[in-house]
Amino acid sequence: MVQFSLNGAPVALDVPPEASLLQALRGPAGLSGPRFGCGTERCGSCMVLLDGVPSCACTLAAESCAGRAVVTVEGLGTREAPHPLQAAFLAEQAGQCGYCLSGILVSAAALLARDPAPAEEAIRAALDPHLCRCGSHNRIIRAVQRAARAMPAPSDSHGPAATGTGDVNRMAGS
Amino acid sequence: MSGPSAAPAPQLADPLTGRTTPPSGFGAAMPPVDGKPRLPGSLHLNRRLSQWLSFHADGRVTITPGKVELGQGILTTLSQIAADELDVDLRRVTARAASTPDSPDEAVTSGSLSTQDSGGALRHACAAARAIFTEVVAQRTGVPLASITIEDGLFHGPAGPIGSYWELADQALLECEATPDARPKPPGARRIAGTSVARIDLPDKVFGAARYVHDLRLPGMLQARMVRPPARRAVLTALRDGPLPGDARVVRDGSVLAVLATTEWDAEAAAARVAARAAWEAQDTLPEQALLADWLRAAAARGERSDILREGEAGAVARTLRRSFFRPYLAHASVAPSCAVARWEGDTVTVWTHSQGTYNLRADLAKALRCPPEKVVVRHMEGAGCYGHNGADDVALDAALAARAVPGIPVRMLWSRAEELGWSPFSPAMLVDVEADLDAAGNVAAWRSHIISNGHSSRPGRATEPTLLSASMLAEPFAVKPSINPPMAAGGGAPRNGVPLYRFPARQVETTRLLEMPVRTSALRGLGASINVWSIESLMDEAAALAGTDPLEYRLRHLDDPRAVAVLARVAAVSNWRERPKREGWGMGLGFARYKNSGAWAAVVAEVEARERVLCRRLWIAGDVGEVVNPDGVANQFEGGAIHGASVALLEEVRFDRRRVTSDSWEEFPILRFSEVPKVAVDIIARPDQPFLGAGEASMAPTIAAIAGGIHEALGVRPRALPFTPDNLAEATA
Ligand code: FES
Numbered sequence: 001m002v003q004f005s006l007n008g009a010p011v012a013l014d015v016p017p018e019a020s021l022l023q024a025l026r027g028p029a030g031l032s033g034p035r036f037g038c039g040t041e042r043c044g045s046c047m048v049l050l051d052g053v054p055s056c057a058c059t060l061a062a063e064s065c066a067g068r069a070v071v072t073v074e075g076l077g078t079r080e081a082p083h084p085l086q087a088a089f090l091a092e093q094a095g096q097c098g099y100c101l102s103g104i105l106v107s108a109a110a111l112l113a114r115d116p117a118p119a120e121e122a123i124r125a126a127l128d129p130h131l132c133r134c135g136s137h138n139r140i141i142r143a144v145q146r147a148a149r150a151m152p153a154p155s156d157s158h159g160p161a162a163t164g165t166g167d168v169n170r171m172a173g174s
Numbered sequence: 175m176s177g178p179s180a181a182p183a184p185q186l187a188d189p190l191t192g193r194t195t196p197p198s199g200f201g202a203a204m205p206p207v208d209g210k211p212r213l214p215g216s217l218h219l220n221r222r223l224s225q226w227l228s229f230h231a232d233g234r235v236t237i238t239p240g241k242v243e244l245g246q247g248i249l250t251t252l253s254q255i256a257a258d259e260l261d262v263d264l265r266r267v268t269a270r271a272a273s274t275p276d277s278p279d280e281a282v283t284s285g286s287l288s289t290q291d292s293g294g295a296l297r298h299a300c301a302a303a304r305a306i307f308t309e310v311v312a313q314r315t316g317v318p319l320a321s322i323t324i325e326d327g328l329f330h331g332p333a334g335p336i337g338s339y340w341e342l343a344d345q346a347l348l349e350c351e352a353t354p355d356a357r358p359k360p361p362g363a364r365r366i367a368g369t370s371v372a373r374i375d376l377p378d379k380v381f382g383a384a385r386y387v388h389d390l391r392l393p394g395m396l397q398a399r400m401v402r403p404p405a406r407r408a409v410l411t412a413l414r415d416g417p418l419p420g421d422a423r424v425v426r427d428g429s430v431l432a433v434l435a436t437t438e439w440d441a442e443a444a445a446a447r448v449a450a451r452a453a454w455e456a457q458d459t460l461p462e463q464a465l466l467a468d469w470l471r472a473a474a475a476r477g478e479r480s481d482i483l484r485e486g487e488a489g490a491v492a493r494t495l496r497r498s499f500f501r502p503y504l505a506h507a508s509v510a511p512s513c514a515v516a517r518w519e520g521d522t523v524t525v526w527t528h529s530q531g532t533y534n535l536r537a538d539l540a541k542a543l544r545c546p547p548e549k550v551v552v553r554h555m556e557g558a559g560c561y562g563h564n565g566a567d568d569v570a571l572d573a574a575l576a577a578r579a580v581p582g583i584p585v586r587m588l589w590s591r592a593e594e595l596g597w598s599p600f601s602p603a604m605l606v607d608v609e610a611d612l613d614a615a616g617n618v619a620a621w622r623s624h625i626i627s628n629g630h631s632s633r634p635g636r637a638t639e640p641t642l643l644s645a646s647m648l649a650e651p652f653a654v655k656p657s658i659n660p661p662m663a664a665g666g667g668a669p670r671n672g673v674p675l676y677r678f679p680a681r682q683v684e685t686t687r688l689l690e691m692p693v694r695t696s697a698l699r700g701l702g703a704s705i706n707v708w709s710i711e712s713l714m715d716e717a718a719a720l721a722g723t724d725p726l727e728y729r730l731r732h733l734d735d736p737r738a739v740a741v742l743a744r745v746a747a748v749s750n751w752r753e754r755p756k757r758e759g760w761g762m763g764l765g766f767a768r769y770k771n772s773g774a775w776a777a778v779v780a781e782v783e784a785r786e787r788v789l790c791r792r793l794w795i796a797g798d799v800g801e802v803v804n805p806d807g808v809a810n811q812f813e814g815g816a817i818h819g820a821s822v823a824l825l826e827e828v829r830f831d832r833r834r835v836t837s838d839s840w841e842e843f844p845i846l847r848f849s850e851v852p853k854v855a856v857d858i859i860a861r862p863d864q865p866f867l868g869a870g871e872a873s874m875a876p877t878i879a880a881i882a883g884g885i886h887e888a889l890g891v892r893p894r895a896l897p898f899t900p901d902n903l904a905e906a907t908a
């Protein structure tokens with residue numbers, strides 16, 4: 001049994017030591033957002049935030065996440081209250097098949113939490129662990145820029161209106 | 175269906191089949207001559223209106239195309255077309271995923287034909303449905319037909335509302351065949367088709383919803399993994415017994431080896447243990463990678479040579495250019511490994527799959543499982559992006575074979591990354607020999623080319639043997655036949671785009687299909703176009719340089735087709751081609767093609783920077799796809815195809831030793847990453863009154879050609895081998 005915070009709520013998952021965090025999330029936790037692409041940290045499909053830091057869930061042992069905060073794309077926002085990045089990805093139509101997007105959104109959220117107005121080069125660098133075979137890269141970069149413009153200035157992010165901002169640690173409930 | 179062109183696709187009989195019309199399955203754009211009144215697209219062969227749409231009393235419309243979502247946005251496009259013809263709000267339209275036996279048989283979602291095949295059919299079917307419903311409302315109310323209007327599904331007469339699709343949601347009205355006299359709206363009356371509505375599938379994808387077949391969870395479902403041989407064509411000779419984790423079990427049929435378990439971790443651990451206990455008899459079956467071009471030439475001498483085109487007479491020849499171009503095997507490299515879910519109930523199996531063709535897959539599953547096709551139900555669910563015949567069909571058989579061991583229980587088979595990159599069908603390695611005779615003015619007087627390749631199609635559903643990977647490894651195996659090429663009337667395979675569109679007085683194009691197939695080959699975006707367009711455009715650049723003419727002017731000098739001229743002029747304008755700066759280490763190149771010589775036009779300018787390796791920094795693209803249903807969707811497809819092309823041009827090559835494909839990880843088969851992809855600007859020329867032509871494959875080949883041209887401007891060398899890596903460029907000469 002491993003216990004951690006998942007998208008802000010405590011979970012206890014019955015998994016053996018050999019289970020990866022990705023298998024735990026897609027299995028007993030019942031999520032679909034984190035996706036399997038390679039299992040070797042080379043594609044970013046499985047990216048989640050571990051205590052706010054983008055991490056490949058495919059190689060992390062689920063057990064090693066005990067007591068920590070895990071945020072997946074499902075924890076960024078909902079249809080009713082989308083994260084600015086999710087709204088921006090829809091506005092820019094940033095995707096084709098969309099398989100890469102869960103991981104990319106998570107990495108972009110961490111980037112914006114750290115750098116609210118990233119230069120294009122910084123966005124490309126932050127997303128370099130992610131593969132997108134459909135060639136949606138330029139739309140994705142535009143969407144991250146759009147989200148950055150739409151997000152409140154960092155000084156506001158701890159105020160009451162902070163729901164759905166890039167403050168990933170707060171969203172992770174830590 | 176094609177617009178004006180100076181050089182229409184040659185309509186020769188196919189060298190392989192002798193047919194002049196495509197056999198079923200190569201896209202329904204050209205239905206057979208069957209004596210029935212001609213109907214648009216796939217409607218011709220699926221004529222019942224109820225096969226295409228249904229109305230519901232709660233105010234919704236369901237469209238039921240046979241084409242499938244591959245990430246290209248087709249379901250959004252088709253919904254737009256239907257909403258427009260029916261005069262209903264787009265939000266009322268749901269597109270149901272294709273399945274057998276309910277959906278119309280639209281063969282394969284490929285060849286950039288979906289908007290033609292399915293969009294054309296749906297537009298006509300919806301116009302017919304609208305006419306039928308209007309007539310019924312007129313009869314019931316006595317309001318004259320001509321004074322009835324429809325607004326969001328409500329029928330209005332001069333005195334107000336008189337009915338709706340929803341009130342009459344009576345399926346019997348659509349239980350009839352379409353007739354040719356339905357009249358879709360004129361282009362000027364369209365309000366939804368032609369606008370950039372948002373993709374209907376994208377919200378699920380940004381909120382992480384369960385949408386892919388990978389996400390399907392059925393009660394009691396087991397997880398399955400394959401255990402692949404260490405070499406191609408290896409035979410399983412012994413399997414040691416031993417403990418397995420959890421409830422894992424082995425399923426074996428000949429050399430097909432799989433494991434099943436309740437959890438993914440047990441399935442993966444079991445696969446690793448079983449792999450260690452398997453003994454295989456393996457041999458060298460692959461050519462020497464370093465000598466692949468030589469092998470292609472040697473195999474061509476034993477291959478099947480045929481004429482594609484032979485026409486015209488060359489005048490006086492001042493000089494002849496002779497060049498050869500090489501392309502390695504290419505992988506699909508989808509971001510997700512292929513996946514399928516299967517469940518047997520009695521003698522019937524249901525398979526959930528991201529295949530491109532539900533009926534074609536059903537046919538091959540039935541052959542491989544040795545059961546009648548009626549006992550196989552195939553349901554489409556989305557997978558990751560699909561750029562051709564990848565592992566989707568193969569994994570469907572693997573799932574069905576594994577599930578056969580556990581009747582009544584659903585089994586989810588997921589391939590590994592190594593299987594996806596190492597065992598999916600590959601796009602064939604190719605050699606193209608070109609000779610161009612130049613006249614005294616430096617213009618091309620005659621063109622001769624010879625295109626050498628394995629066939630570009632081993633899609634399921636077309637041969638007597640199933641082409642699915644594991645079918646050849648069963649205890650009672652099926653033979654593997656060398657891949658074939660689609661006929662030229664359907665765009666051809668290896669010779670796709672091999673016939674230059676330019677006005678050359680004499681043109682001769684031949685192809686040799688290899689009859690040995692060490693590596694299983696099939697269709698990948700553009701088929702042979704990627705090398706053929708590049709070889710033609712490279713020769714045009716070289717001849718232009720010899721004539722002291724700019725590559726753009728030289729091309730225009732050889733073109734009559736006004737739509738070709740228009741895309742070249744547009745891309746030159748947006749890229750500022752004529753005033754392009756000369757910078758040390760930088761270069762710009764130009765590429766042009768009309769996809770399949772009968773589809774969309776695309777002209778591309780690439781800006782490249784030569785550092786320790788070549789990078790493509792920017793792409794400008796001008797396209798013409800006829801009628802545009804969703805402008806942003808077309809731009810998205812052009813961008814995606816261009817970035818795919820840039821990745822193929824700069825990085826991609828399937829590597830192998832004498833036994834197995836070794837480029838089976840992202841380290842060994844890199845594709846362009848965010849820091850390496852070019853910026854892309856797409857400009858689509860609107861042609862609302864022209865037939866739609868499809869966008870997914872048009873930009874890739876001209877992008878490769880444009881990058882090659884940019885490399886010459888930057889480095890002074892003309893690439894002769896893909897990918898354009900430092901090693902390959904070092905072998906090229908100026
Ligand atoms: S699945 Fe984790 S990085 Fe690819």
Ligand code: FES
Pocket residue numbers: 095096097098099100101131132133134135136245509558559
């Ligand atoms: S949208 Fe298909 S992989 Fe990125």
